[in-house]
Amino acid sequence: MPADGAPKFRRRKAERPAEILAAAMAVFAERGFAGARLEDVAARAGVSKGAIYLYFATKEEVFRAVVDQSLAPDIEAVKAMAAAHQGPFPDLLRLLVGRMVGLVAHTPVGGVAKMVIGEARNFPELARVWHDRLVSQAVEALTLAVAAAQARGEVRAGDPRLFALQIVAPLLIGVIWRETFTPIGAPDVDIEALAAQHLDTLLDGLMLRKAA
Amino acid sequence: MPADGAPKFRRRKAERPAEILAAAMAVFAERGFAGARLEDVAARAGVSKGAIYLYFATKEEVFRAVVDQSLAPDIEAVKAMAAAHQGPFPDLLRLLVGRMVGLVAHTPVGGVAKMVIGEARNFPELARVWHDRLVSQAVEALTLAVAAAQARGEVRAGDPRLFALQIVAPLLIGVIWRETFTPIGAPDVDIEALAAQHLDTLLDGLMLRKAA
Amino acid sequence: MPADGAPKFRRRKAERPAEILAAAMAVFAERGFAGARLEDVAARAGVSKGAIYLYFATKEEVFRAVVDQSLAPDIEAVKAMAAAHQGPFPDLLRLLVGRMVGLVAHTPVGGVAKMVIGEARNFPELARVWHDRLVSQAVEALTLAVAAAQARGEVRAGDPRLFALQIVAPLLIGVIWRETFTPIGAPDVDIEALAAQHLDTLLDGLMLRKAA
Amino acid sequence: MPADGAPKFRRRKAERPAEILAAAMAVFAERGFAGARLEDVAARAGVSKGAIYLYFATKEEVFRAVVDQSLAPDIEAVKAMAAAHQGPFPDLLRLLVGRMVGLVAHTPVGGVAKMVIGEARNFPELARVWHDRLVSQAVEALTLAVAAAQARGEVRAGDPRLFALQIVAPLLIGVIWRETFTPIGAPDVDIEALAAQHLDTLLDGLMLRKAA
DNA sequence: TATGAATGAGTTTTCATTCAT
DNA sequence: TATGAATGAAAACTCATTCAT
Structure with a gap:
């Protein structure tokens, strides 16, 4: 045999x-x-x-382990971000977004995220883990930070959770773009530049303000 | 029978x-x-x-056709958006985002987008089609609109393509969230509310401005 | 593909x-x-x-179906035997054993029986089906016939179920022999002759009886 | 440690x-x-x-060795039985069957026999060894004893080898039952009782004899 | 001797694709 | 056109066997 x-x-x-x-x-x-x-x-x-x-034991097990493993360092980062909660909101925001850009640029989160999105229906547990351990943590941290800043009168009124999503969205889109369109020859997205510009816009708005 | x-x-x-x-x-x-x-x-x-x-002829062909077909109406919408280029920028932006929210809410673009993201590496042509026919069209239309508004002195300085991505990002994140996390019981994202708040923030900035 | x-x-x-x-x-x-x-x-x-x-659906399913299918005709035969319950016991016994010899000689029960024995531990359901649908039916039919004959004073005292096993045993051994030892060149067992001699011995005993 | x-x-x-x-x-x-x-x-x-x-050297080798090893003690017993050839046939028979019951009850022959039956086609040598070293020895010993008894006028006419099989059959069926049906919850077979009743029946016949 | 990590042939099972009807 | 029985390549998984330690 x-x-x-x-x-x-x-x-x-x-x-x-x-x-x-x-x-x-x-x-x-x-x-x-x-x-x-x-x-x-x-x-x-x-x-x-x-x-x-x-x-x-199985291919699924390997898949799970891959996702699981890719989470560990990121979770730490997220916690660190959450702990950073001090000073004026713009500073905080710059800090947080900076951290996330670093993560996104120097780890394969992008690839894993793509997998999670693509296989969410086939492996709901993965989506769950990814959400519970990473996404919801990050969103929650941001939400709290925003709410605090609102309480302090720094940030405009509005649903803080939606603000959190708004903050994160361009980064994620950048990552997804990189995984999806860059490989087929589409012009790349400079995530750092995107983040920087996003920060400015977010804080001050898109519109120019005429001098009073 | x-x-x-x-x-x-x-x-x-x-x-x-x-x-x-x-x-x-x-x-x-x-x-x-x-x-x-x-x-x-x-x-x-x-x-x-x-x-x-x-x-x-093949399963791939079916897949391609699905993506292709889901594009047709959206492309029209995008073109329509592109044609709308008039009036002050904020009005334009509200119009465009409104259109996109409608699309996203009333068609299965979300599902297809997820597929494209997940299978981009296996079917680069799909990613290419999706990009060339839809994404890049939309981005380009927005980029042009932004650039025009900048020329008119309405919009702050900055890379107009990145602005375009910033504009679209939260909508896409909303769609992806709906496809990925809502099914596993995560709190849903109200895309319309997100879009509305996003618009306001985008235009005016996150920060409150003390009265001069 | x-x-x-x-x-x-x-x-x-x-x-x-x-x-x-x-x-x-x-x-x-x-x-x-x-x-x-x-x-x-x-x-x-x-x-x-x-x-x-x-x-x-699976290999197991095929296996099950094979055993299942090989049962059907035999079960009928068993029922027929059970229905034959009349006349003096020796006649009944000859009838029953004759039937069984026919079955055993003209169907592949032997092969299936061997499989059931060999895989009983791995597929307990098979052993169960085989027992419930075939073996226990046959044994029960015989047990009842013996008990009736005992009641009539035809048959000696003793556990009727054990008698039933005694009746069947040589046939089964014949079948097993045929599946196990004949293929390797051991002298074959003439099941019909075995059955005939078994019947005589069973009814009259092994020992010669001196004339009173 | x-x-x-x-x-x-x-x-x-x-x-x-x-x-x-x-x-x-x-x-x-x-x-x-x-x-x-x-x-x-x-x-x-x-x-x-x-x-x-x-x-x-191989799994097969292990299998062979298992069967081989399980034979040794039994072969001795068989030889001992064969040597016991004295006195009136019924005594001899009781002795022989008693020995076999002991064997069957106190050693795992049952399990091994099941294996041999189940794998006879895949490992003909096993069936051969089992037959040559054990089964045929036992059958031969019995056959000779029966033939001798026939010569002495103790035992009725008939094929002595078939008689030998008849003698052994119920025991084997008992063993197989124990391996096959008892584990699935079928009523157990009391091999000792079966042997005892078998002996009586064998010697005297199943039928009651009216007083002359 | 003894260990157990590593190998890879062999089998079940799935499913896109074909084609007789 | 339409059907669905039949095909067979492909891939997950198992486990006897090897061999560096």
């Missing part, structure tokens, strides 16, 4: 799971869940198909 | 393709491209599996 | 399931459940692998 | 193979050949997967 033949394997370690997940993240981001072949993940990780099953 | 009293006014030939695409849109939106079974599409369309192949 | 190439299939019918089950019975009997490859079943049935799944 | 107080008197080397075979017997009896995972055998034996291969 088995084989004979040539030399097979070499090493053995505890980094395997992480290596596999890194490979999986890339493949999932490229092909989506259903389109990803575990064999490709294995190849990318420099491992055999079977080795994956040494660490993860 | 006829002997039942129900009227047999099944539409014929001409509507078939449209019916199939409608069914396909629903199934693709639910399961994604790979997850969608043509058999389900057929069942949903009240048609045999084979019949699909009478009109479309 | 699919193929091109040469002509594929021919006919189409309602006999398919039966054909598949016949093939499956043979393959299962030869290789056991786990050892049987559905591909072989398909080949034997002159059908493609996929075709099996048109009629049965 | 030592620092706990439990005595560490693990047996060493010599017992390993036997321990592995004992574990294997259990697993094979539970799952059949194909269904048994060597990993489970290893776990059950308190040994690593690799260790099995230190003693046995």
Whole structure:
């Protein structure tokens, strides 16, 4: 039933799971869940198909682990943002958005986000985890900050949760653009520039104000 | 099988393709491209599996057609928006955003957008079509409008394309939220309210201005 | 994703399931459940692998169906036997055993029985069905017949259920022998002769009786 | 890992193979050949997967060894039975059957027999070994004893080999029942009672004899 | 000797696609 | 045109077997 033949394997370690997940993240981001072949993940990780099953029970499990793992550092960042709550609102906002731009630029959140969006119907738990652990945390932190600023009379009246979404939206669109349209040759979006301009606009409005 | 009293006014030939695409849109939106079974599409369309192949050569072709078809009306709307270029900028902006909210609320663009995002890597042509025919048109129209308003001294300085993205972003986020998080029980986003508040903020800024 | 190439299939019918089950019975009997490859079943049935799944959801389902199907005719026979309950016990016994020999000789019960025995632990439901629908029916019928004969003073005292097992045992051993040892070249067992001799012995005892 | 107080008197080397075979017997009896995972055998034996291969070349080899090993003691018993050939036939028969009941009740022959029956087609050598070393020995011994008794005028005319099968059959059926139907909740068979009643019936016949 | 991580052939199952009717 | 039975390539997953340690 088995084989004979040539030399097979070499090493053995505890980094395997992480290596596999890194490979999986890339493949999932490229092909989506259903389109990803575990064999490709294995190849990318420099491992055999079977080795994956040494660490993860199913393809779904791998997918979940990828999403899960990509959350950890971001959650910390979000918490840090939430803790930053001091000083005048514009400063706070600049700080928060700056943090988010950093995240978005230096981690593969974009790819994972795309996966979550694309597979939300097939894997509701993923959408749930992503929402509960990341999105809702961020939104809540922002919402509170906005509400506080409103209370202080710094920020105009309005639904603070919607304000939170408004704040985050361009960043997300930037990320999605990068994942969706840049690869097909559409002009890239400079997320940092977008964020900067967004901040200014957000704070002061789009319209010029004639000198009183 | 006829002997039942129900009227047999099944539409014929001409509507078939449209019916199939409608069914396909629903199934693709639910399961994604790979997850969608043509058999389900057929069942949903009240048609045999084979019949699909009478009109479309492959599953990909069906997918393409779905995206393509969902574009047509929107493109018109975009063009209409583009044509609306008159009057003071705020009025224009309200008009445009209003149109987009209507579109987003009354058509399944949300579902299709999600598909395009999720499968962009697997079907770059889709992303391209979607971008070229819809996104870039809308962005361009907005960019031009912004630029014109800047020329007129109505709008502050800044990259008009980024302004365009800023304008659209919250709407898109709303749509994505609706497709991704609402189904898992997250609090819904009231897109109309979001748009309204977004407009106000955009025009006047987030910050309260002390009376001079 | 699919193929091109040469002509594929021919006919189409309602006999398919039966054909598949016949093939499956043979393959299962030869290789056991786990050892049987559905591909072989398909080949034997002159059908493609996929075709099996048109009629049965899983390999287990096929297995179940095989056992199930092999039961039907036998159950009738058992019921017929049970209905035969008349006349002096020796006549009844000859009748019953004759019937069973016929069954055993002209149907593949042997092969199926072997499968049930071999896979009882893996598929308890099979053992249960086999027991409830076939074995216990037969045993019960025999038990009742024996008990009646005891009441009539025809048969000696003793546990009638055990008598029933004694009656059936040599037949079953014959069948099992045929499935297990005959194929490896062991001398065959002439089940009819065994049955005949068994009947005589059973009725009169093994021992010669000196003339009073 | 030592620092706990439990005595560490693990047996060493010599017992390993036997321990592995004992574990294997259990697993094979539970799952059949194909269904048994060597990993489970290893776990059950308190040994690593690799260790099995230190003693046995393949899974088949392990299977063979299990069957082989389970034969040894039984063969002795059979030989002993064969040697017992003295005195009047009924005494002999009681002795022989008594021995067999003991065997059957106190060893796992039942489980092994089931395996042999179930895998006979896949592993003909097993069926052959089982037949040649055990079954045919027992049958032959019985056959000779019967023939001798016939010669002495103790036993009625008839094929002595078939008589031998008749003698053994109920015991085997009892064992098979225990392995097949008892686990699914069918009423158990009291093998000792079955044997006792079988002996009586065999010797004297099922039918009551009117007083001369 | 003993371990257990790693391998990869082999099997089930799915589903886009074909084609006889 | 329309049907749906049939096909078969593709991919997840299992587990006997190997071998570096």
